[in-house]
Amino acid sequence: MEVFVLNEMKTFSKEKMKKVKLFDTKNFFCDLYCLKPGQSQKIHAHQGADKIYFVLEGIGDFSIGDKKKSLKNGTAVIAPSEVLHGVVNNSDSNLTLLVFMAPNPNRND
Amino acid sequence: MEVFVLNEMKTFSKEKMKKVKLFDTKNFFCDLYCLKPGQSQKIHAHQGADKIYFVLEGIGDFSIGDKKKSLKNGTAVIAPSEVLHGVVNNSDSNLTLLVFMAPNPNRND
Numbered sequence: 001m002e003v004f005v006l007n008e009m010k011t012f013s014k015e016k017m018k019k020v021k022l023f024d025t026k027n028f029f030c031d032l033y034c035l036k037p038g039q040s041q042k043i044h045a046h047q048g049a050d051k052i053y054f055v056l057e058g059i060g061d062f063s064i065g066d067k068k069k070s071l072k073n074g075t076a077v078i079a080p081s082e083v084l085h086g087v088v089n090n091s092d093s094n095l096t097l098l099v100f101m102a103p104n105p106n107r108n109d
Numbered sequence: 110m111e112v113f114v115l116n117e118m119k120t121f122s123k124e125k126m127k128k129v130k131l132f133d134t135k136n137f138f139c140d141l142y143c144l145k146p147g148q149s150q151k152i153h154a155h156q157g158a159d160k161i162y163f164v165l166e167g168i169g170d171f172s173i174g175d176k177k178k179s180l181k182n183g184t185a186v187i188a189p190s191e192v193l194h195g196v197v198n199n200s201d202s203n204l205t206l207l208v209f210m211a212p213n214p215n216r217n218d
Contacts, residue, residue, distance in 0.1 A: 001171070001173045001174070001176040001178055001186060002186065002187050003178065003180060003184060003185070003186045004184065004185045004186075005183060005184050006163075006183050006184070006185060007183055022185060023159075023161060023185075023187045025159045025187075025189065025190075027157075027158065027159045027190070027211040027212060028137065028159060028161075028209070028211040030161055030185070030209070048136075049136065050132075050134045050136045050137060052132060052137075052139055052209070054115075054163075054207065062110070064110045065110070067110040069110055069112065071112060074114060074115050074116055075112060075113065075114050075115070076112070076113045076115060076131060076132070076139070076207075077110060077111065077112045077113075078111050078132045078134075078139075080134065081134075081136070098163065098185075098207075100137070100139065100161070100209045100211075102136045102137040102211035102212065103136060103211065103212070
């Protein structure tokens with residue numbers, strides 16, 4: 001049984017946002033994104049794949065399309081295919097996100 | 110921006126486990142499963158779709174294939190395609206799960 005205790009998987013880097021792989025199948029990936037204060041995932045978009053961010057810890061300033069919103073732990077937001085999206089940790093605390101994406105852009109099997 | 114505060118979305122039913130739809134695209138669905146003490150999702154399997162359960166609140170007794178494990182809040186587990194899986198709330202408290210499945214078995218668009 002493939003199980004992860006998310007608090008044990010969190011990893012932060014001084015250099016940039018850290019992605020920690022949890023589950024990776026031909027259908028989706030599920031990662032932890034770990035952002036120290038000041039770190040970000042730059043605004044980008046995907047063709048054909050939808051993404052969900054779930055805020056596990058902290059507060060993230062999200063951009064989805066032309067909207068911006070600060071979302072705290074316990075909140076989920078979707079970045080649909082082709083829609084520009086990104087997140088910044090403008091807070092003084094760590095930000096941890098559970099991220100689901102399907103289909104898996106890293107797999108062609 | 111499509112945002113959900115998960116604590117505000119939780120809904121329990123006396124009759125059976127309650128599924129609350131959050132996000133639904135042609136690529137995946139993301140639901141809340143809300144189980145009162147004694148409620149369960151019976152063991153079943155899906156052809157071609159993988160599922161992730163993330164325990165938001167409480168303790169669930171999960172069956173994945175021939176393995177069984179009690180998993181508490183903060184834990185994620187995968188039920189791969191074709192593998193039998195289910196969950197029972199054998200505790201005295203409510204159990205809330207964030208569930209992600211791809212591809213979306215309810216959509217053919």
